[in-house]
Amino acid sequence: MVLLIIFVIAGAIIVTIGSKQHDESENLHWKTDLKEYNEHLEKLAVEHPELKQSYMKEIALNTYRINHNLKPISDDNIWSFVKDMGGGLSLASIFTIIVAASFLTNEFKWGTIKLLLIRPYSRTQILLSKYLVILIYALVLHVLLFISSWFIGGLFFGFEGAGQPYLKYQDGKVIEINMITYVLSQYGIDSIKLLMMATFAFMISSVFRNISLSIGLSITLLLAGNSITMLFNQFSWAKYTLFTNLDLISKYFSGDSFGEGTTLLFSLLIILVHYIFFIGVTWFSFTYRDVEV
Known part of the structure; x- marks a missing residue:
């Protein structure tokens, strides 16, 4: 959490130094x-x-x-800064992946999994409790990033632009959207990728029980997701892969590029199928595999 706040402060300093200083006449x-x-x-x-x-x-x-x-809206506006700091979700994703990858693996590594299994709870309950803690951890990082970005952005750039609306071009006309609603929706859409990668890391840790493999593979896929999409985009079956459908903002909400031959519902269904698969493999591996005594 401290690293995440330091990231936001560093971002505010960089924007302050790099922003162009306009005199009052230019603003008029x-x-x-x-x-x-x-x-x-x-x-x-x-x-x-x-x-x-x-x-x-x-x-x-x-x-x-x-x-x-x-x-x-200028680059040194409070909401512009909060929106830009949404890139910190990648950092939050890395932290969440590390936690998700080590949560189960350390239990087997240290032998403490046996102390859990002798309790009057099923393996499904134990697994669910750990997964819920991961989701709560990810949610806390999301909320922390948003609140710290807004507060620090206000301290650096002022709060006077907080009431400014976001303009969206839709169906040939311009509509006004409440800025906080827009920014929160962007955070929510981006969190889908975090959810999927954390679940993937949790699955790998359950199957292989290896921290290095879980963290390394998950972070590599997180960072190389766009490259993987571009590599296989020439094939017709690419639209059924996970990473082709994870970047929902650029495909359906930016207004600049749209998914060819796909719809938002289609992408959400593909993501849901992968999510069910990850959860199913995790549950089956943890529930039916023997624990060495």
Whole structure:
């Protein structure tokens, strides 16, 4: 938890140092800047028709800001910082994987698993209790990351931008979304990957009872997931793999790229099938394998 807070503080310092300092006169002319930028985007849309949809989306967002007097969110805004710190979920995922991989394995390594099995609880109850602790641990890291990002972001960049809405381009029109609702939804969607990788590490530890293998394999797949997706994306069966469907934000919620031949429901079903498989293998391995005395 301390490392996670240090990560957020370091991020705030980096943003503060790297952010460009604009004088007050530049801030007063942001509408003019957006109008000029829209004219530039219109020319690009004509020159590059294949990217016209992306350009039109940005033009619509800029026009909405001009008409409704909504200043663009800068990099040193509190919500922009909280959103950027969502990248800390990768760090939280690594911490959770380490806990998930060692939870069961250490019980067998130290021989304490026998002290659990002689208790008046079934193996299923013991396994479930450990898995729930992992989920609670992951949830605590999520909440800590969000609260610390908001509080530290407010201290560094001020709380005056906290009430600003998030603009979303949907079905050809711009809609306003409460910023805290948007950021929490992004955190929630990203947490699906954390859940799957923690469950995978838990499964590997149950099957092989080896900490190094569980942590190494899980973290490697977490970090190399996008590369694996790109490697197998040329095959038709790739859409049925886990990592092709895990990046839900870029596939269905960013508005820039969409899953070809897939839907959000399809991706969620693929993730659910893999989740059931991971849980099933974990339960079968822990419940029916003998424990050496």
